[in-house]
Amino acid sequence: MSGALVAIVLGLGWTISSQPTIASQASGTTAPPVPVAEVVVRRMAATARFTGHLEASHVVDIVPRVGGLLLSASVPEGGLVERGDVLFRIDPTPFAIRVAQARAGLDRAVALAEQAEREHARLALLSDSGTASRKALDAAMTDRARTAADVLAAKAALAEAELLNSYTEIRAPISGVADRIRIQPGNQVSAARGDVLTRILSTEALFVTFHIDEASFARLGPRGLADLRVEVDVAAEHGDAREGVLDFGGAEFDRSTGTLRLRAVVDNRDGRLKPGMFVRVLLPLTEASDAVLVAESAIHTAPGGRYVLVTDGTGTVVQKPVQIGAVEDGLRVVTDGLTAGERVILKGLVQPGMVVDPQPVSMPATHAGRKGDAS
Structure with a gap:
């Protein structure tokens, strides 16, 4: 009996003591x-992010302009080359012979032209005195003109032979990064086949190619794409963001994908970016x-x-x-x-x-x- 009474009293006490807390919570204290x-x-600005990839701004395949035996290659594979650097040498012997032949042909043409000039001068004097016929003088004039033309042709042949001989040294047409050597010295190379010896990629400035959807393009409004600045960072590594400028927008949307091809130019003089890398492009829409x-x-x-x-x-x-x-x-x-x-x-x-x-x-x-x- 007393135990039950104690329990009732304790329960009552708990109930009474808990009521102020509930009241205080209700009052917000x-x-x-x-x-x-x-x-x-x-x-x-409102922005949209797209995935793109990098391309070299200028790519040149190095092909021989004359055929022959490839004697040497001095390409720093994967390294930088400057415009005018000698990359390959083709055996110049056949072309040097043609230069010598053309030079001899020019000497012969000059000698004949000088002879024709002297003959014309002699006949002109004789014609004035009446001791040479008009027909002989006309023939001398024709011969003088023909030999003068032969001299011009011989000069052109010499210039062509020297030009072809100069092509045996294959030089870099642009500055950039050289690819691997594709044909090793000791092989015959052909200009007619268009044998690619190596490739040079200009990477001081890179193209960023990406595709924008129709909804994002519509948000650009009347500003369009002219000179829009974008932010580019490498997809594999956050924190290397750099600014680029749009320089090209496709003429029409691709109906199969509903996207428009865009291209920006980004500076890469530090050489940290490489063509073919995937990048993220942040494009301001407003x-x-x-x-x-x-x-x-x-x-x-x-x-x-x-x-x-x-x-x-x-x-x-x-x-x-x-x-x-x-x-x-x-x-x-x-x-x-x-x-x-x-x-x-x-x-x-x-x-x-x-x-x-x-x-x-x-x-x-x-x-x-x-x-x-x-x-």
Whole structure:
């Protein structure tokens, strides 16, 4: 009996003692503290990110302009070459012989032309005195003209022979990076076949080729593509972003993919980028304007969409639906639903309608996302 009475008294005491706590929570005197941060407002443009690849701005296949035995190769495979550097040598012996023959032909043509000139002068004097016929003088004039033309032809033949002889030294037509040697010395090479000896790629400036979808293109509006600046970074390594300038846009969309081919030029004088690498291209779609950004931890997902929790002037939790955009320096862009000055709850087990004790903190940025990534 006494045990039951003690239990009743203790239970009553617990009930009585608990009532002030419930009442105090209802009155808001013990509102839970939660970290809140004011939204970040930053002037920026709406962007879209695309995957592209790098191409050399100038590619030259090195082919022989004359055929013959390949004597030597001095190509620094994978290294830099300057315009005018000798890369290959073809046996010059047959071409040197042709030069000697052409030079002898020129000497012979000059000698005959000089003889014809003297003969014409002699007959002209005789014709004036009446001791030479007009026919003989006409023949001398014709011979003088013919031999003069022969001299010109011989000079052209010599110039051609010397030019072909010069082609036995194959020089770099541009400065750039040399590819591997494809035909080794000791082999016969042919100009007629178009044998590729190596390739030179100009890489001080690289082309960035990527494709934009119709929706993103439409957002560009009347600005179009002229001189748009893009940001390029290597797909395999974040942190090597550099600026590029659009220099080409395709004339029409590809109907099979619904995309338009674009090309930008990016500086690569440091040589850190290579043709063929995949890159990410950040393209500004709109003019810069004030944008609202929040930490990823402040954004929640429900069946109806994404939302954030904010506090009003009384500390009451309010749920606000939002639309989100890209990531900018670790913060998520909120394209609709928030305005400057609002404070979002960063974490805590709170529900709309609760009264909380806001604890102001700085907006934390995360490094998990990349600039321009959309969710």
